[in-house]
Amino acid sequence: MPRWLRWTGRILGGLVLLIVLAVAAVYIISSRHISRAYDFPDSPVRAATDSASLERGRHLVEAVGKCQECHDGDYGGKMLIDAAPMGRLAATNLTQGRGGVSEFSDADFERAIRHGVGRDGRPLVFMPSEAFAALSDEDLAAVIGYLRTLPSVDRETPPIRVGPVARALYLGGNFPLLPVTLIDHTANRTVPPAGVSIEYGQYLATIGGCRSCHGLALAGDANPEAPEITPGRLGGWTEQDFFRSLREGRRPDGSVIDPTKMPWVRSGQMTDDEIRAVWMWMRSVPAAPAK
Numbered sequence: 001m002p003r004w005l006r007w008t009g010r011i012l013g014g015l016v017l018l019i020v021l022a023v024a025a026v027y028i029i030s031s032r033h034i035s036r037a038y039d040f041p042d043s044p045v046r047a048a049t050d051s052a053s054l055e056r057g058r059h060l061v062e063a064v065g066k067c068q069e070c071h072d073g074d075y076g077g078k079m080l081i082d083a084a085p086m087g088r089l090a091a092t093n094l095t096q097g098r099g100g101v102s103e104f105s106d107a108d109f110e111r112a113i114r115h116g117v118g119r120d121g122r123p124l125v126f127m128p129s130e131a132f133a134a135l136s137d138e139d140l141a142a143v144i145g146y147l148r149t150l151p152s153v154d155r156e157t158p159p160i161r162v163g164p165v166a167r168a169l170y171l172g173g174n175f176p177l178l179p180v181t182l183i184d185h186t187a188n189r190t191v192p193p194a195g196v197s198i199e200y201g202q203y204l205a206t207i208g209g210c211r212s213c214h215g216l217a218l219a220g221d222a223n224p225e226a227p228e229i230t231p232g233r234l235g236g237w238t239e240q241d242f243f244r245s246l247r248e249g250r251r252p253d254g255s256v257i258d259p260t261k262m263p264w265v266r267s268g269q270m271t272d273d274e275i276r277a278v279w280m281w282m283r284s285v286p287a288a289p290a291k
Contacts, residue, residue, distance in 0.1 A: 023164060026164065026167050026168050026171060027164070027167065029171060030162070030167040030170060030171055030177075033123070033170075033178060033181070034122070034123060034125075034162060034178065035122060036122070036123065037120070037121040037122060038115070038117045038121050038122075038123070038180060039121060040111050040115050040117065040185065042105075042107035042110075043106070043107050043110035043111075043114075044137075045106060045107075045110050045137050045140050045141050045144070046106050046141060046144075047106050047109075047141060047144040047145040047148055048141040048142045048144070048145035048146075049145055053138075053141065053142040053145055054142065054145050054146050054149060056139070056142040057139075057142035057143045057144070057145050057146025057147070058146045059269075060139055060142060060143050060146075060207070061143055061146055061147065062266065062269060063266055063267065063269035063270050064204060064207060064208045064270065064274075065131075065132065065143070065207065065208065065209070066208070066209065066263050066266035066267065067094070068266070069263050069266060070091040071091045071092065071093075071094050072091070074095075074151070074153050075093070075094040075095050075147075075150050075153065076093045076094075076095055076097070076099075076100070076153030076154075076155040077090060077091045077092050077093035077094070077099070077100075077153075077155055077157045078090065078091055078157075079157070079158075080126075083163070084163055085163050085164060085165040085166075086163045086165050086166045087160070087161045087162040087163030087165075087166050088158060088159075088160060088161040088163075089125060089126055089160060090157035090158055090160065091157070092157060093153060093155050093156070093157060094147055094150060095150045095151065095152050095153045096148070096150070096152045097152035097153045097154040097155065098154040098155070098156060099154065099155050099156030099157060100152070100153065100155075101147075103119070104119065106144055109144045109147065110140065110144070112124060112127065112129070113129060113132045113135065113140065113143065113144075114129060114132055114133045114135065114140065114183075115129060115133070115180060115183060115185055116129030116130070116133075116178070116179040116180035116183060117180055123178040123179075123180045123181075124178075124179070124180070125160050125162065125177060125178065126176065126177060126179070127179055128176075128179060128209050128212055129179040129180065129183060130176065130179040130182040130183050130212060131206055131207055131208070131209045131211070131212045132207060133183045133184075133185075133187075134189060134191075134203065134206045134207050135189070135207055136189055136191035137189070139191075139207070162177065176212070176222075191203055194273075195273070195277065196273050196276045196277050196280065197277055197280065198277075198280050198281045198284045199281075200277045201276075201277035201278040201279070201280050201281030201282070202281045204270070204274055204277060204278050205278050205281055205282070208267065208278075210278070213225075213226035214226045214227070214228070214229050215228075217230070217285055217286070217288065218230045218282065218285050218288070219288035219289075220288070225261050226261075226262075228288050229282065230282075230285050230286065230287050230288045231282075231283055231285065231286075231287050232287025232288050233287075233288070234282070235287070236252070237252060238252075239276065239279050242275065242279045242282075243272075243275060245257060245264060246264050246267045246268040246270070246275060247264075247268040248268075249262075249264045249265070249268075
């Protein structure tokens with residue numbers, strides 16, 4: 001056998017070995033993170049039961065949190081991703097029906113929503129708890145109370161399976177696979193009073209997931225499909241343009257906003273004052289550096 005052929009074989013064999021070792025390392029490290037158990041104490045928050053709070057919970061769930069986008073229109077859960085490289089991700093059945101959350105205590109709901117962990121203390125996968133962690137006790141009580149009133153749906157979702165691409169992206173810091181790792185679990189929740197203000201606009205944008213997709217500073221650095229929306233890019237927009245984008249799904253130039261990438265159909269259900277507050281906060285954010 002020619003020497004060059006032997007060396008080529010050795011090099012290729014070495015590359016294959018490195019790839020195998022790298023994949024093994026990704027699986028070992030990510031599996032440790034996925035299987036880690038967290039122990040958060042029971043929260044004193046209890047589900048609201050009065051009609052005003054339940055209506056507030058409905059509004060937060062449907063218009064602000066946009067939970068139906070993942071958990072389906074009847075909140076019975078649905079398949080989100082089922083592709084071998086990424087894995088299998090199904091959103092949980094949030095109702096009291098078979099396969100749902102009938103055994104959840106209020107504390108279980110709080111841990112899932114605010115901390116991103118399940119009843120067994122293991123991390124929830126791709127649950128946007130990094131946004132919901134900011135919910136005030138009052139708003140969280142309203143959300144839990146409303147979820148407990150949902151009509152029962154019997155639907156069991158398949159187990160989560162995390163594929164190699166999702167694991168690699170997570171370890172590379174480019175994929176919010178385990179939101180429990182992104183949350184400051186000891187942070188104080190200082191929630192501003194509801195109103196048309198920059199502070200309340202930031203609160204709504206946070207719990208509504210705007211900052212999870214577009215980045216904490218709206219610079220478009222969190223999700224490749226969510227662009228920068230700072231004044232540097234939207235400097236020519238008016239408040240009326242912003243309202244039209246959420247209520248009609250159209251940009252100032254008339255182009256259509258894809259509702260599968262930007263859930264404007266849900267966000268457009270926010271009240272006029274809520275939309276104005278979010279717009280005020282967006283205008284206050286520094287323009288992102290030119291790329």
